[in-house]
Amino acid sequence: MTLTPLALPTTADPTAWLAFLDARGRRSLDEAERLTSALRALSDGDTAALEAWNELGIVLANASAVGSLVSQVHPDAGVREDAEKIETEVHAFRTRLMLDTEVYARLASLEGADLDAALPTGAGRVLADALRGFRRSGVDRDDATRETLRALSERENDLSQAFSRNIRDGATSTRVPATALAGLPADYVEAHPAAEDGTVEITTGYPDTHPFMAFSTDRDARRAVMTTFLNLAWPANDQVLADLLAVREEMARTLGYSGWPDFDAEVKMIGSGDAIASFVEKVATDAVDSAERDAALLTERARIDHPDLERLDVADARHYSETVRRERFQVDAQQTRTYFDFTRVRQGLLDVTGRLFGITYTPVPDAVSWHDEVTVYDVSLDETGETLGRIHLDLHPRAGKYNHAAQFDLVPGVLDRQLPEGVLVCNFGRGLMEHSEVVTLFHEFGHLLHHTLAGRHPWVRFSGVATEWDFVEAPSQMLEEWAWDHGVLATFATDADGEAIPAELVERMREAEEFGKGIYARTQMYYAAISYYLHEQRPDDLTARVAELSEQYAVSRRLPDTHFHCGFGHLGGYTSGYYTYMWSLVIAKDLFSAFDPADLFAPDVARRYRDTVLAAGGSDDAAVLVERFLGRPYDNAAFTAWLES
Numbered sequence: 001m002t003l004t005p006l007a008l009p010t011t012a013d014p015t016a017w018l019a020f021l022d023a024r025g026r027r028s029l030d031e032a033e034r035l036t037s038a039l040r041a042l043s044d045g046d047t048a049a050l051e052a053w054n055e056l057g058i059v060l061a062n063a064s065a066v067g068s069l070v071s072q073v074h075p076d077a078g079v080r081e082d083a084e085k086i087e088t089e090v091h092a093f094r095t096r097l098m099l100d101t102e103v104y105a106r107l108a109s110l111e112g113a114d115l116d117a118a119l120p121t122g123a124g125r126v127l128a129d130a131l132r133g134f135r136r137s138g139v140d141r142d143d144a145t146r147e148t149l150r151a152l153s154e155r156e157n158d159l160s161q162a163f164s165r166n167i168r169d170g171a172t173s174t175r176v177p178a179t180a181l182a183g184l185p186a187d188y189v190e191a192h193p194a195a196e197d198g199t200v201e202i203t204t205g206y207p208d209t210h211p212f213m214a215f216s217t218d219r220d221a222r223r224a225v226m227t228t229f230l231n232l233a234w235p236a237n238d239q240v241l242a243d244l245l246a247v248r249e250e251m252a253r254t255l256g257y258s259g260w261p262d263f264d265a266e267v268k269m270i271g272s273g274d275a276i277a278s279f280v281e282k283v284a285t286d287a288v289d290s291a292e293r294d295a296a297l298l299t300e301r302a303r304i305d306h307p308d309l310e311r312l313d314v315a316d317a318r319h320y321s322e323t324v325r326r327e328r329f330q331v332d333a334q335q336t337r338t339y340f341d342f343t344r345v346r347q348g349l350l351d352v353t354g355r356l357f358g359i360t361y362t363p364v365p366d367a368v369s370w371h372d373e374v375t376v377y378d379v380s381l382d383e384t385g386e387t388l389g390r391i392h393l394d395l396h397p398r399a400g401k402y403n404h405a406a407q408f409d410l411v412p413g414v415l416d417r418q419l420p421e422g423v424l425v426c427n428f429g430r431g432l433m434e435h436s437e438v439v440t441l442f443h444e445f446g447h448l449l450h451h452t453l454a455g456r457h458p459w460v461r462f463s464g465v466a467t468e469w470d471f472v473e474a475p476s477q478m479l480e481e482w483a484w485d486h487g488v489l490a491t492f493a494t495d496a497d498g499e500a501i502p503a504e505l506v507e508r509m510r511e512a513e514e515f516g517k518g519i520y521a522r523t524q525m526y527y528a529a530i531s532y533y534l535h536e537q538r539p540d541d542l543t544a545r546v547a548e549l550s551e552q553y554a555v556s557r558r559l560p561d562t563h564f565h566c567g568f569g570h571l572g573g574y575t576s577g578y579y580t581y582m583w584s585l586v587i588a589k590d591l592f593s594a595f596d597p598a599d600l601f602a603p604d605v606a607r608r609y610r611d612t613v614l615a616a617g618g619s620d621d622a623a624v625l626v627e628r629f630l631g632r633p634y635d636n637a638a639f640t641a642w643l644e645s
């Protein structure tokens with residue numbers, strides 16, 4: 001069946017977009033209301049209930065996708081606001097739906113029935129997933145318990161928002177002597193003019209704090225800036241977090257779990273709270289040698305400046321990592337960026353992934369969207385010529401736009417129903433790029449490919465990036481490897497004279513990147529331990545427990561009188577699961593071990609990966625997909641070897 005892409009408004013005009021949001025968002029919600037009533041009215045045991053559930057999933061996903069995308073990218077503030085309202089309405093609809101005892105009863109009546117005879121493959125998995133979701137929201141409890149859970153869930157949401165809001169609104173700054181800017185890039189110095197008293201202001205925003213910590217040679221100033229940064233949202237968030245941890249635990253216990261981490265991990269690959277503790281311990285132990293080796297180098301270098309230094313603290317660590325990288329590996333960011341012209345990089349990315357996965361990107365120059373800098377391509381499969389979906393690349397900054405890098409859905413693909421469409425939203429300059437930005441582009445494009453390639457399932461539940469949450473980063477982390485390979489980079493990274501990036505420069509860039517990976521792994525495990533143990537143990541004194549975890553896991557000494565947990569925003573969204581990024585990386589390294597590092601374009605393995613892992617979406621557990629690709633269960637051998645190399 002030939003499917004056509006979603007028709008977007010033909011101009012960026014706010015009126016046209018408000019009408020579009022109404023049609024795609026609010027009318028989808030009306031449709032969802034109608035589908036819910038029809039589902040309730042079915043007889044028990046009627047498999048049409050599962051089909052209706054799928055329809056409901058499609059209209060809700062469509063509404064939610066336009067809401068969340070448009071609220072982040074449309075140039076008009078009124079349109080963004082309306083899109084945000086749609087997001088909220090969809091969220092409220094879902095919450096009500098998951099506590100709807102009638103809908104639950106119709107679906108629960110199908111348990112044990114032979115669904116695969118009457119419905120497309122995977123029906124049993126869709127049903128099991130839906131019922132688990134209902135039970136996790138407490139739909140099968142008595143009225144009083146449901147009311148308790150509803151109130152707890154609301155309170156959790158409020159506290160979680162307050163936690164983020166305090167971090168956002170708590171942004172502050174430190175005044176340091178203007179001389180502390182020695183060592184910082186010229187544009188940074190220019191953006192920080194000295195006041196009459198000879199001081200400059202360094203805010204707690206990343207673009208201000210990070211370069212300062214890396215480059216400032218003034219140790220006292222670094223300590224002052226870092227102390228301010230690590231006291232973000234303190235003391236306000238100390239109590240908010242304590243309340244949040246208590247509410248989460250009560251929710252989990254009311255639902256019959258031993259605590260929040262067990263509840264949260266149930267729907268992840270890791271499976272249980274105990275497994276998080278073991279994972280953190282294992283990675284931290286595996287990283288000891290590598291971390292100690294690199295920390296010794298940093299300490300040795302720091303002692304040239306400070307002969308009496310005993311142990312690095314967090315105000316030294318970043319600075320000396322940067323110093324050692326620069327001095328040992330001589331990677332000059334000014335030189336490397338001459339090879340990464342934005343337009344050539346974008347084309348290079350398409351050529352590389354097209355060749356790798358056997359797909360073609362056809363530009364759609366007359367496609368319209370929310371901004372004329374967005375480029376649109378249709379994606380087709382080389383073997384058959386079929387259209388797989390459409391991608392939109394919105395890669396430059398502008399006022400009012402989302403300011404990180406992420407992939408957004410526009411349409412979830414459904415077999416014979418709707419073509420998948422995805423959007424990359426990034427903020428790269430229009431001229432030369434840093435190599436780290438090229439890596440980010442490959443990473444985010446990995447999510448976009450996953451969304452597009454997994455867009456041909458009859459069940460929307462399996463569509464796109466629909467695997468367990470602690471797996472979703474793995475395909476993107478693996479695709480980053482291509483941005484570090486000289487053979488790959490040489491196909492598009494050429495300077496103004498057309499000279500390809502030299503192999504020895506890529507080699508030095510890699511060495512510089514790999515330096516400090518043990519320290520990085522231990523730092524990540526320190527964060528993961530905070531996220532897990534604060535939820536699992538709910539200590540009375542959060543600061544004291546975080547200080548203990550710092551001694552146990554972190555490589556550098558923490559600064560006195562700091563309260564990192566108050567500004568650790570990921571405790572809001574990741575809750576007890578901050579381990580996931582490293583968990584995905586372990587699997588990414590294992591997946592990559594199937595490729596030949598000397599020939600990253602070898603077609604067979606890449607196509608097999610495309611079909612078994614990416615195109616499968618959420619149709620099986622991630623562990624099963626990975627095993628199907630590797631021919632064995634995943635393990636951490638490749639990751640450990642990488643840490644030790």
Ligand SMILES: [Zn+2]
Pocket residue numbers: 443444447473476
């Ligand atoms: Zn990602």
